[in-house]
Amino acid sequence: KNEVEQSPQNLTAQEGEFITINCSYSVGISALHWLQQHPGGGIVSLFMLSSGKKKHGRLIATINIQEKHSSLHITASHPRDSAVYICAVKSGGTSYGKLTFGQGTILTVHP
Amino acid sequence: NAGVTQTPKFQVLKTGQSMTLQCAQDMNHNSMYWYRQDPGMGLRLIYYSASEGTTDKGEVPNGYNVSRLNKREFSLRLESAAPSQTSVYFCASSEATSYQPQHFGDGTRLSIL
Numbered sequence: 001k002n003e004v005e006q007s008p009q010n011l012t013a014q015e016g017e018f019i020t021i022n023c024s025y026s027v028g029i030s031a032l033h034w035l036q037q038h039p040g041g042g043i044v045s046l047f048m049l050s051s052g053k054k055k056h057g058r059l060i061a062t063i064n065i066q067e068k069h070s071s072l073h074i075t076a077s078h079p080r081d082s083a084v085y086i087c088a089v090k091s092g093g094t095s096y097g098k099l100t101f102g103q104g105t106i107l108t109v110h111p
Numbered sequence: 112n113a114g115v116t117q118t119p120k121f122q123v124l125k126t127g128q129s130m131t132l133q134c135a136q137d138m139n140h141n142s143m144y145w146y147r148q149d150p151g152m153g154l155r156l157i158y159y160s161a162s163e164g165t166t167d168k169g170e171v172p173n174g175y176n177v178s179r180l181n182k183r184e185f186s187l188r189l190e191s192a193a194p195s196q197t198s199v200y201f202c203a204s205s206e207a208t209s210y211q212p213q214h215f216g217d218g219t220r221l222s223i224l
Contacts, residue, residue: 004153033212041199041220045212086154098144098169099213101154 003027006087006102013109019074021105023087026068033099034061034072035086043086046072077109113137117202117216124192124223132187132219134202142205143185144169144213145177147198154201160185192223 007022023032034046047054047061049070054061058077063070074081084106088099118133136143145157156169160179174196176188185204189196199220203213 035215041218043201043203043215043218045214048212088154098156098159099154103151103153 003091003100004087004089004102006085006105008105009103010106011108013077013107015078015109015111017077017109019077019081019107019109021072021085021087021107023070023072023102024068025070025087025089025100027089027091027100029065029068029089029091031090032063032070033088033090034070035088037084037086037104039083046085074107079109079111082107082109115202115204115214115216117200117219119219120217121220122222124189124221126193126223128192128223129188129190130192131189132200132202132221133184134186134216135184136202136204136214137183138204138214139182140204140206140214141182143179144203144205145175145185145187146201146203147171147196148201148218149198157187157200194223197221197223 003026005024031050033048035043036046037043049063058075060073084104086104087102115136141162144159146154148154155171157175158169158177160166163182166177178186199218201218202216205211205213
């Protein structure tokens with residue numbers, strides 16, 4: 001079983017829909033990251049959180065430490081949100097910034 | 112805003128050839144990382160350098176070597192390329208703490224025939 005599991009693996013939505021991507025992990029962590037990878041490959045860090053909730057524009061990330069679960073929400077989705085969304089965790093026992101990554105969720109938003 | 116710069120962007124090698132992937136960052140970050148990304152596998156850590164002068168193995172180090180040349184540069188070397196090393200390689204950097212995001216380069220697409 002992978003340490004970091006994302007669901008769904010693929011997600012298709014119509015423009016304007018509310019989208020949720022889930023991430024579950026099995027180890028104790030000190031931080032969780034959400035990353036975005038666009039077609040063409042570039043990877044951008046969206047959020048890093050260790051508790052609670054963070055919001056940036058139409059993106060919201062939440063984490064429940066007790067349940068070992070995080071969600072990434074996109075409100076009023078747009079075709080430009082089409083990308084692979086990756087969850088990654090920093091285990092509490094590892095040094096520095098070493099991350100363990102989920103396999104990613106492929107999001108396609110149709111106009 | 113250069114951030115993390117990787118060269119080359121694309122490369123095709125024959126089995127047994129060697130090559131070095133270059134990575135440089137201009138954010139004065141202490142920690143640097145090399146990952147490979149394969150379909151269905153997610154990103155996997157090959158090697159990392161927590162600070163200048165130190166390097167450590169990650170999850171999949173076999174067949175690779177690294178050099179932290181200075182604070183800015185962290186190179187990845189394939190001494191004798193194998194088809195199993197066909198992948199997309201990403202370099203990243205971060206501050207040397209748990210609570211800072213990693214900044215990624217644009218990746219190197221490497222094919223080994």
